[in-house]
Amino acid sequence: MNKTEKSGFILIVDDNPTNLSVLCEALNSEGFRFRVAVDGESAIAQAERNQPELILLDVQMPGISGFETCRRLKANPLTENIPIIFTTALADTESKTKGFFLGAVDYIPKPFAHEEVIARVRVHLQLKKLTESLEEQVRDRTTALQKAQVQLVQQEKLSTLGELIAGIAHELNNPINFISSNIPPLQEYLAGITYILQLYQKDYPNPTAQINTAIKDLDLNFVLEDLPKILSSLKLGTERIQHLSNSLRSFSRSDSDAKLPADLHLGLDSTLMVLQHRLKANSDRPAIEVMRCYEKLPMVNCYIGQMNQVFMNILANAIDALDEAIIQGKIKDGIPQIKIATEINAEQWVVIRIADNGMGIPERIKQRLFEPLFTTKPVGKGTGLGLSIAHQIIVEKHQGLLKVKSQPGMGTEFTIKIPNIQE
Template sequence: MNNCILVVDDQPINVRLLDVQLKAAGYTVLPAYGGQEALDMVNKHMPDIILLDIMMPGMDGYETCRSLKSNPKTAGIPVIFISALTDVNEKVNAFKCGGVDYICKPFQRDEVLSRVSTHLKLYFLQKSLQQQIDAEIAKRQSREQLLVQQSKMAAMGEMLGMIVHQWKQPLNAISSTAQDLEDAFIHNELDKQYLHSSVNTIISQTDFMLRTADDFRNFLRPSKAKTSFSVKNAIEEVISMFSPYFAKSGIAINISCSGDDFSTTGYPNEFKQVILNLINNARDAILTHPNNPKAAIDIHITAMAITIRDTGGGIPEAIIGRIFDAYFTTKAPDMGTGIGLYMSKTIIETNMGWRLTASNIEGGAEFKIVLKE
């Protein structure tokens, strides 16, 4: 298909001359004899380039060009001004309102064809690059959505495991109480006080399980908007929920805070998920580190940063630069997805506007969330 050129000039002789020259070069030409007519033609036919006169009755070339550039649908179409005005201020105005080039009348055929050809090439190159960029953005967004979904599924799997762990003790207590009730009935030991005590035990354990379920449900619910929250409180909530899970593995979690507790603005539930990801990774490192004299995770909070240190032996130098890459993991396929640290970095740096780094310290690794430089 031939490239389409809109020629706009209130003088028919100029339009006819350009029409002949451009058609002879293989272009399709659309004529317009005023600014408003040009806008109507553009909306109907979407030309590839516009040759635009300046001095026209009603809507002049400058106003026409500004109108084209204010419309996202037509803003990208290159506009070459062709005018008898030779003052440098007129040329400056032409470029200011969105023109890509300026040809003085009387124009020369070869000059017009050369500039049209050049700007068409630039226009289609720009369109091609934009299409590639749009395709890459769409691909990346699709990939990000997949990673987010996988991260959520992995988090839910971990949550279910932790809920099961949290519920084992109350379920055992309820089961034991029910058996005691049956035994008491068989041996005629069941009286009002015994029944009342057993019911209270069952209700207490059931309430604990309900609170645990609510805590986990709230933990997994994404924050819809940035809010002000206490960093220390958020971390303590995570530790309170999951400390029994870590204690079962013989790992102590210590929290310290320099100065007064402070608040920040961000997505508190997503922040909690990052903290859980980091301490879970620390736990895995500690459990796989042989001859570990101290199994501990230390969390230090300041107004500038949150530092999480473990005694898991550190990160091998050969891979430390890759640990935040999507799908990168050193764990067995059934032990890790390779998206936890990637999503943590995305949440902290893209969503929160902070910074997440990793480094080795003596005997372990250090992850730092930098809130203020």
């Protein structure tokens, strides 16, 4: 008797004591474990409670027939994959065809021959084991393929996004540097011109009529007061664009070959800057409030470009959730909010929590959030890869944890935990 035969049991279904005795003796002599049911109803109940490896099912029984019992077992997800061998004295082709049509794998004719019973039982148990092994291999290879696809997509997206944003930042930098570098001398020139004009007004208090008309048309005094303000605005604008350019460059860092010490707060802020246009008020909703509750964090060894992509995916999902909640009128007080909190926990791991006050996620969807290609968004609105990529980056690339806490009506919170390992 081998181990595979010990792992499960065979269910014998027959109302005839003689048939039961013969089958039980045959199986027992070969070391097979078995149980007995005397009608179809009890066989179905037993199989649902504890699935057997194989069922030997009599065709002609009181109550529901063996054919009906087989149909019900095959219609039940709990029992649909259990092999069924009919035991019957019916030898006509029509009965056999009906049994195979209902899902049976074989027939054992009555009266039983000991060797035939054992041979057929062994063959179908082995076939079941082989089928299960093959299915497991297919599942494993499918999972591995999906992981590889997600990783390739993630790397390609990160590389393309990084190149695109770095290119934009570079293109912004040149004209902004040109403008910002020319503002100081322009301020100096305008201050000098203003001083000279004031001297002219002092030494020549009675200008010609033509000059008086020009001064009045221009409103010279106002212009002289307003020019410094305009220059200050230009300076402030260029500083803001330079900050955006720096944020874009920070966000686009790939660092794919090695982990480097990084300021995760800078990564979060850079990502928020990239998403700023989506956070602003629009025709459907007010601006999304972003609350930063940052505690002091150390520099963390990580792939900062990939971490920024995680922040991007989670924050973009939060914005999508808030947009949807606003449309359905399911945000408390009507104010969409995203809260970002950071801390070092007792185990010295870096913890980042990103929460929104949207509609929340039903349990059936929450269980599948990190599956590749799973999405609840309409066609063209989502690939189903964002959270799967985020999970892969956090768990596999950084040996961290990515968890989600949510329930309908209570919003959603993603928690990222990264071990602060100094390499």
